[in-house]
Amino acid sequence: MKFKLIIFIIIIYIIKILKSEILNEFGYGLVDENLKCLSFIGDSNNQQLCNNKLINKQLIYSTINKSNQIQSLKMVEQSFKQLTFLQGKCLNLNFAQFGICDIYFPSCVETSFGISLPKRLCKSVCKQIVTDCPTLGVSLNCSDSNKFPTIGTLYNLTKYGYTENNGFYQVECSNPTNYYYNEINSTNNQFIEICPSPLVLRNQSDSKYGEDKGYTYLSPTNCVLGCPQPFFKNNKWVQMYKMSIVLSTLSFICSIYNIITFGLLSKLKSKYNLCITFFSVSTVLMSLMDIVTYGIGYEELLCPESGRYAIQSDVACGVTGAFFHIGITTGVLWWTTMSICLYSEVKRFKMISFRYIIIFNSVISLILLIIPLSGQAFMSGNGSLGCWIRKTWYANGTFWIPCGISLFIGAICIVLVIYEIFKISRNLSKDNKPLMFQIRPFLCVLLVGGSFLYLFIFYFNNERNLDKYKAAIPSYVQCLLSSDENGEDCLTDGPGFGAYFTFYFFTRLFGITSFSIYGTSKIARDIWFESAYNHPFFNPYIVKCLSLLGISKHFSSNSISGSNQKRFNRNGSNFNMKQNKSNPNDSISLSVVESTKKQDTENELESNIETKENRSTDISIENTTSSKDSNTNSF
Incomplete structure (x- = not known):
């Protein structure tokens, strides 16, 4: 008898344990009489979200005016933006989107008591999502059975007259797995990418949206950087645009004056007059880039469409880029020629016929122009004030390396001239007049050469830091994802505004410098x-x-x-x-x-x-x- 009693107690205990375990597989939900089973409000016109990812769009747990659905759409969109930048880090993100849509737009069950109750996402689905993408485990707590029940959710409907199961109404959990696998091959149910503003979504698999067309993709997404690239806030870009057009216009006028003075009016065509004239022609060509760009509009020319910077096939970009390149290349060559002429005068050695120098500088300039033109290397880039060579090897080979060689030759000439002048001054007199006689040519050579040297240093310092700038892109994206101002408060890492401003300042100052030294003489x-x-x-x-x-x-x-x-x-x-x-x-x-x-x-x-x-x-x-x-x- 005692043995039977013990067996009975054990059975009762096991039943209680099993019942407790079964109850633990359920979550508990609150009843809200203000929410009903209504149809899905639908995606916005310009953005696909959950329209094709819901099991039953006709029965969605919603407020009467569907205001909660409007708020849920915003939350889903924000979640999809974050999923977009988890590509390459997570598996099966499309399945995660099905789960997210189910969470924010739960299916609905109507009871015979006129009460509508939601279906919660099954814990197994939640765990599958987190397993595929551990990063989502931060926001999805799958151990919370009230949000993610294993079997279903229990709702206390006692006061509505429900008596079964002690008044707890059972609603099974939602599992979109089967629906997902049935719909996975549908073209309407692919993974949805959403780019936070000001990034723009483009399909890089489409040839017309390729990187060679002027798009900068943030791999592995199809999001492209905005144009111009947000190194600085908009007011800083406006400052640079204003500086650029003012200096370029002044430089253009000053250079035209020098050309007329020393090239047309002067009866003597000496080598210095020719150097000044040809150097002024080069600054005119450089200034034309900004004048034309301003006439069209900086953003209109440099960024012809949202997310795309101008390339050589955009006629205005190709023409202005060619003007600037041949102008600055010729300017470097004629600056070097002036340095050599200065040294030849001091050392009193005869140079080759000047016509050969003109031919040499012209031929070299044309060659250095034709090479990047043939390689489609002219483009505006994401953060620039004009079109120029943006492909590294073309830029180095057709400008920066020749520029470095020219700077080296010119610097040697300057040092030797200074040495010779001081030597002559010391030998002939304690008077420094021989040195003072050279104040203008020295100023021209030193100021222009110093400007080119700064451009040279800035460019290669910028190239050296490119990897650092690229490594900071994820921080920029994270800022966009959390921004409440459409990303206007977020900036990418790049050159400091002062250094950037100075770079473009010097490239537009050459004509004014030449006029100040020679045109006012x-x-x-x-x-x-x-x-x-x-x-x-x-x-x-x-x-x-x-x-x-x-x-x-x-x-x-x-x-x-x-x-x-x-x-x-x-x-x-x-x-x-x-x-x-x-x-x-x-x-x-002179x-x-x-x-x-x-x-x-x-x-x-x-x-x-x-x-x-x-x-x-x-x-x-x-x-x-x-x-x-x-x-x-x-x-």
């Missing part, structure tokens, strides 16, 4: 005065004004044309113009000093060096230091 003013005097329209007015003012003015043969000398004497209204014979091979000196009276003549010495092809000019360093050696070249 005494000789430039005299060239314009002589040209105006020789013009039949202006001549009578100039003669009359000089006569009325009683001005005596003298044009040195070395300071203007090298072939004539004009003297204006104070003789009331009488005006004399006196020809002075001089060797036609005499060259114009070194400027103040005029000094010597008997009847005022000799003007410009601060640029001018070579003599066959014999010395009338003014020399020895003249300055009272030496009588007439064969010494002028500095």
